Every structure is written in C-alpha cells, then in structure tokens.
Amino acid sequence: MNSEPTPSFPSRLPNVGTTIFTVMSALATQHQAVNLGQGFPDFDCDAHLVDAVDAAMRAGHNQYPPMTGVPALREAIASKIEALYGRRYGAADEITVTAGATQAILTAILCCVGPGDEVIVLEPCYDSYVPNIELAGGTVVRVPLVPGTFRPDLDRIGAAITPRTRALIINTPHNPSGTVWSEADMLRLQELLAPTNVLLISDEVYEHMVYTPLRHESAARYPGLAARAFIVSSFGKTYHVTGWKIGYVAAPAALTAEFRKVHQFNVFTVNTPMQHGLAAYMHNPAPYLELPAFYAAKRDLFRQGLANTRFQVLPCEGTYFQCVGISDLAVSERDLPEAEFCQWLTREVGVAAIPLSAFYGDGFDQKIVRFCFAKKDETLRAALQRLARL
Structure with missing residues (x-):
C-alpha cells in the first residue's frame, strides 16, 4: 500500500453525494424488492432496432x-421535428447528436453560462441541472412549480428574471410529476422571454409520452421560443434503450455553433453503429407515434391497481412516472419523511420508489413519492400485489 499522502483540493461539487437513484436501486437489490424507483424499462427494445445496429456494425460503420x-441521423431528426412540430431545423448546422440527454444539458449550460450568470430552474427538477450550473460557475435561481399540481407559475418565473439571467431550464413532460405544459403555458412563456436575452434549455426527453387528449407542446412549435432554445431529446427514452446513451439537441445555428465548441471537447463523437442503426430505424415513425398508447395502457393498469390502496393517486399527463400521496396511509408510515418512507417501503413491502423531496434543493417534503411504470405488465402486477397490503 502506498503510504504517500494524496494531494487534496477543493471539491467542484462539495454538496453532491451518491444519487437517490443509486441508493434506492441498491436497497431494492438488497431486499429483492420490485424496483419502481429508477426510470428505466425492464423489457427489451424492438428486435428490428438491434438488427439495424448489427447491420451497421457488419457494414463497417x-x-x-x-x-x-x-448525417443520415441528423436528417432523420430534422424531418421528425418538422413533421411533428412544424419547424425545419438544418441538419447540417442546427442538429447535434449527443451522448444522451444528460450530456446534452451539461453541454448546453457550459457553452453559455459563466461566473455571475443566473440560471432559473423549476423545482422539483431532474438532479443534474443544479450541479451542471455550478460546474459552469453560474448561480442557481430556484422557482417552485405550484405544489400539488406542479403547474408552472409564470408570474413567479417572470419575477425571477433579472439582468443577470442567462438561461431558464424547463422540462415537459415533467419528471418527476408527470405534468405536461399547455399551449397557454408556452405562449405565456414566449411573451415573458420576448423582451429579454434569456436562453431556453427545453428538456423534452419524454416528448413521445403524452396522453390523450393532450399533445406535446415542444418549444419548436413557438417561433419566439425556438429562436432562443436548445431543445433536448433522448433516443434512450423513446426506443427503450436507456443504456445506449444517445440523444440530440436542436437549436438555431448560432446557438449550435457555441454548443458544438464544447461538445467537441467533452464528448467529440457518439457511438457510430448505433447512430446508423437509429437512422435506418427512424424511417418508420410508427414506434414513436404508437408510444403514447403503449405507455397509457401501462399507466392505466398501474393506476387501477393503486386505486385499491390507500395511496392518493395524482394525475399523470405524460412521462412514465406516477406520483402518489402517502398522507392517508397508516399513522406510523405517513408520519415518516418521504425518504425514510421509501426505504421502509423497500424493506418491508418489497417495492422501491423515489421520494419527491430528492428533486428539491431544500428537501421540501410534501408526502409524495414517485413510481416508474415503464415495466413489464407482470412486474407492475407483482408490485401492485405487494402494495395492496397498504
């Protein structure tokens, strides 16, 4: 063993520890619990997609x-966005393929945020946003979504904008709440940002999981938002291949040029055969057009089962997450903080969930937890059978 001391240095992220997703997944494994915590499917992707990647490898890509x-993948992405949202992005200078959406968000922030710049985040929010801003030297400005409904409070967002505001991050459909922004929300946001130089980072990774009668209101639909937006999406979420870590960013050419300056030095390129495979697979739009019905069936199965428990089942307009309130459970369980309740649920009931407090900087506890229903029907039924004890 080397006895020499290891040099110390100030941490760039002194407040960051092991994520709640890693903690809960490890606890689920330890107690052989049904893991409805971390957001990934437990079923396979379409075999035709695997065949397309295999063919790309064998073709020498x-x-x-x-x-x-x-280029073929960037063209396919541009065509998809135009068909769905009515805006044509230039495949050559406005579409960039990324190593997943998390890298895309980090790169978007690093390319435009510097010391002294403020970035507005809407809580509860995905756990990478705040560390990304801190790594860039920016200042995080937290604005809460309306507690209980998780709708955007546009008045509070407007009040948070200052001359130092560089960017705003939005997420619709929203993780963790499953709320979907409306056309009225997007129009109001467009109006708020119009007189400013604030950039928009629009996290749209669940774009194909919006349930009838709603539709996904991409920032690409709104000229005043699209002109200032980095729009982020994920093939992993859309095609059930979260481990492939491939996503993309669509942005105006001037923003894309700055984005690519950072992208070329923190990733440079993304897995070649998977890009070719995805480009070929995207010729058929059915897989993403049919995704809302596919996940709506799982959502409905899960919600019907939860109706037989004492959980308060909150609305789920999009994503593959279902939030529930725990205030009506037995006294001993409902009095636990969300994080402790999720640990208890994993150990004693055998189902893993994620506390919503993990998505707030101050750990705001509303007695709400999040389940992921991107699972086989038999997995969901097994979880519901255990949850019926509550």
Whole structure:
C-alpha cells in the first residue's frame, strides 16, 4: 500500500453525494424488492432496432463518425421535428447528436453560462441541472412549480428574471410529476422571454409520452421560443434503450455553433453503429407515434391497481412516472419523511420508489413519492400485489 499522502483540493461539487437513484436501486437489490424507483424499462427494445445496429456494425460503420453526428441521423431528426412540430431545423448546422440527454444539458449550460450568470430552474427538477450550473460557475435561481399540481407559475418565473439571467431550464413532460405544459403555458412563456436575452434549455426527453387528449407542446412549435432554445431529446427514452446513451439537441445555428465548441471537447463523437442503426430505424415513425398508447395502457393498469390502496393517486399527463400521496396511509408510515418512507417501503413491502423531496434543493417534503411504470405488465402486477397490503 502506498503510504504517500494524496494531494487534496477543493471539491467542484462539495454538496453532491451518491444519487437517490443509486441508493434506492441498491436497497431494492438488497431486499429483492420490485424496483419502481429508477426510470428505466425492464423489457427489451424492438428486435428490428438491434438488427439495424448489427447491420451497421457488419457494414463497417465502426470508426469515428462526424463530430456533429452521422448525417443520415441528423436528417432523420430534422424531418421528425418538422413533421411533428412544424419547424425545419438544418441538419447540417442546427442538429447535434449527443451522448444522451444528460450530456446534452451539461453541454448546453457550459457553452453559455459563466461566473455571475443566473440560471432559473423549476423545482422539483431532474438532479443534474443544479450541479451542471455550478460546474459552469453560474448561480442557481430556484422557482417552485405550484405544489400539488406542479403547474408552472409564470408570474413567479417572470419575477425571477433579472439582468443577470442567462438561461431558464424547463422540462415537459415533467419528471418527476408527470405534468405536461399547455399551449397557454408556452405562449405565456414566449411573451415573458420576448423582451429579454434569456436562453431556453427545453428538456423534452419524454416528448413521445403524452396522453390523450393532450399533445406535446415542444418549444419548436413557438417561433419566439425556438429562436432562443436548445431543445433536448433522448433516443434512450423513446426506443427503450436507456443504456445506449444517445440523444440530440436542436437549436438555431448560432446557438449550435457555441454548443458544438464544447461538445467537441467533452464528448467529440457518439457511438457510430448505433447512430446508423437509429437512422435506418427512424424511417418508420410508427414506434414513436404508437408510444403514447403503449405507455397509457401501462399507466392505466398501474393506476387501477393503486386505486385499491390507500395511496392518493395524482394525475399523470405524460412521462412514465406516477406520483402518489402517502398522507392517508397508516399513522406510523405517513408520519415518516418521504425518504425514510421509501426505504421502509423497500424493506418491508418489497417495492422501491423515489421520494419527491430528492428533486428539491431544500428537501421540501410534501408526502409524495414517485413510481416508474415503464415495466413489464407482470412486474407492475407483482408490485401492485405487494402494495395492496397498504
């Protein structure tokens, strides 16, 4: 063993520890619990997609691709956005393929945020946003979504904008609440940002999981938002391949140029055969067009089962997450903080969930936890059978 002391240095992220997702997944494994905590499917992707990637490998697509992404894939992305949202992005200079959406968000922040810049985040929010801003040297400005409904409070968002505001991050459909922004929300946001230079980072990774009668209101639909937006999406979420870590960013050419300056040095390129496979697979739009019905069936199965428990089942307009209130459970359980309740639920009931307090900087506890229903029907039924004890 080396006895020499290891040099110390100030942590760039002194407040960051092991994520709640890692903690709960490890606890689920330890207690052989049904893991409805971390947001990934337990079923396979379409075999035709795997075949397309295999064919790309066998065709020799195994060396570095262009830094910005395989041209055929960028063309397919541009065509999809135009067909769905009515805005045509230039495949050459406005679409960039990324190593997942998390990298895309970090790169978007690093390319435009510096010391002294403020970035507004809407809580509860995905756990990478705040550390990304801190790594860039920016200042986090937290604005809560309306407690209980998780709708955006546009008045509070407007009040938070200052001359130092560089960017605003929005997420619709929203993780963790499953709330979907409306056309009225987006129009009001467009109005608020119009007289400013504030950039928009629009996290739309669950864009294809919006349930009837709603539709996904992409920032691409709104000219005043699209002109200032980095729009982020994820093939992992759309095609059930979260482990592939491939996503993309659509942004105006001037923003994309700055984005790519950072992208080329923190990732440079993204897995070549998977890009070619995805480009071929995207010729058929049915897999993403049919996704809302696919997940709505799972949502409905899960919600019907939860109706037989004492959980308060909150609305789920999009994503593959279902939030529930725990205030009506037995006294001993409902008095636990959300994080302790989730640990108790994993150990004693055998189902893992995520506390909503983990998505707030101050640990705001509303007695609400989040389940993921992107699971096989038999997995959901097994979890519901255990939850019926509550």
